[in-house]
Amino acid sequence: MVIGQTHPPNILPDATVTHITPDEYRAKEEIAEERHEYCNGEIIAMLGGSLLHSRIAVDITTFLNVTLRDTTFETYNGDLRIWIPRFNCGTYGDVFVIEGEPEFNGDRQDEILNPRLIVEVLSPSTEAYDRGEKFRKYRSLTSFCEYLLVSQNEPYVEQYYNSDRENENRWQWQVCDRLEDAIILQSLNNIELPMREIYRRIEF
Template sequence: MGSAMRMNLDEFLQLEEQAEATSDFWEGRIRARTPVYYRESLIAVNLLCELREKDQDVLGSNLLVEVTPGELVAYADGIALIDEPQFTDSRELVLTNPGVLFEVVSAESSEWDRGEKARHYRGCPTLRQFAFVNAETPEVEVWTRGEDGNWSAQSWQGLDTVCSLDSLNCRVPLAEIYDGVAFTGTQSG
């Protein structure tokens, strides 16, 4: 998945700016991103549009996020800002203070998103919540950092449910997140 060549973040960013395809920087290596298909893209856009309609400051998947300094700099499928954005440099290429991160999870991306990437998300000091939005079925799993620093998860299933993003003080209907998405089999809602 990743290249064997080790590099520092500056070297990665120089390569990334010239690359035709985007990659994540993980522990000194380049990690190719999982392809994003129509369904995942539609779900991400629906979610971000719904949050934008609720006056949230959101960003798409084209901005790198410094999750763990020197260890993981990656693209998320969506970003919500809670504070004024801060960056590693004046070019505003790498965001350093995400408030909420969103990952649209498919069979191809699940192991990375829910595994190593989620482990790093839990270590990001500015992150208050992160969410896994299932691409195969209407389900959203939100992880929230408690005041004690521990993380807890809550999930919502079915098109008739509404997920809570407490750190953004808003609720998002799953029917809006999955608007226009065709599912195989029977889905609730």
């Protein structure tokens, strides 16, 4: 499968002038009022989400957290950064799940290396990036094997799954677009994520 590539949106003006180190980025991020992605020396501003974006992300997080609480899986929200070593990149997923103990980036307690499932709620300004370049970066993580792209505007979820993690480009794709249906999360022992749980507070 070939995924189109789109560069990260909203590169800050000063980021194109001076490249900074990962440690300089982390120091800035600790005191920043807004979140930023780090991409091989550049800082990329991340736009704030909408009310719908927040509702959907919170409801997915809540459902997964409750459903997985007695398993070896653990759910995290977008406050914890995902570090992608191959691309020297730090970014944030809306929701992600790990299996077992978290693998941290060195002595950093705020950067995770081993997401298994990642969920992105799509926004007009970031949709192309989430589908393209960001997905490409995520695929370089050996633990990562399932990706959900969730629409805000209609009951529509795209699901990507890779059963062969030794081949990062062999992904299966399917769509769920009816509120009566559920998504089978293959990376989480086939638990069901009902569409009505994703969109429980959304009126179309």
